Amino acid sequence: MAISSTSKLASALLVAAAVFAVTTAQNSPEDFVGPHNAARSDVDVGPVTWDDTVAAYAQDYAEQRRGDCALQHSDTGGRYGENIFWGSAGGDWSAADAVSSWVSEKQWYDHGSNSCSAPEGDSCGHYTQVVWRDSTAIGCGRVVCDNDGGVFITCNYSPPGNYEGQSPY
Numbered sequence: 001m002a003i004s005s006t007s008k009l010a011s012a013l014l015v016a017a018a019v020f021a022v023t024t025a026q027n028s029p030e031d032f033v034g035p036h037n038a039a040r041s042d043v044d045v046g047p048v049t050w051d052d053t054v055a056a057y058a059q060d061y062a063e064q065r066r067g068d069c070a071l072q073h074s075d076t077g078g079r080y081g082e083n084i085f086w087g088s089a090g091g092d093w094s095a096a097d098a099v100s101s102w103v104s105e106k107q108w109y110d111h112g113s114n115s116c117s118a119p120e121g122d123s124c125g126h127y128t129q130v131v132w133r134d135s136t137a138i139g140c141g142r143v144v145c146d147n148d149g150g151v152f153i154t155c156n157y158s159p160p161g162n163y164e165g166q167s168p169y
Contacts, residue, residue, distance in 0.1 A: 032050070045169045062143045082154060091150070105124045
């Protein structure tokens with residue numbers, strides 16, 4: 001029995017859809033919002049919601065980093081706060097990985113003194129942006145970088161946070 005070109009095309013589309021579903025399954029808006037809100041709940045800060053406008057900004061910037069995967073912040077012009085993440089080639093880096101990386105800085109943050117005791121080269125700024133009380137909306141973007149460059153993930157926050165001398169919550 002001969003397989004028609006229409007059947008081959010339909011099969012190819014089903015395979016492509018399955019691959020897309022697998023690669024986006026751990027990077028949906030809910031996959032970013034959930035871990036943010038868990039970290040915020042831990043310190044009694046209200047939840048964030050997904051914002052399509054902020055997400056479009058984040059995805060556009062991630063696309064700009066596709067060629068080099070450089071850990072370089074965008075120039076938001078003060079509109080948004082921003083966290084960036086890079087995962088090495090070969091890993092299926094997800095929203096949970098990025099947010100977990102940022103939230104792991106909590107171990108060095110002392111809310112009582114609003115200070116950070118992170119080792120040199122590390123900071124608490126990613127964590128404090130995640131839990132910044134006035135940031136109520138997020139949008140994130142993710143790309144697999146060219147030439148086995150890894151994965152670049154960025155989340156933007158509206159309104160922005162991390163103002164010097166101010167406590168995040």
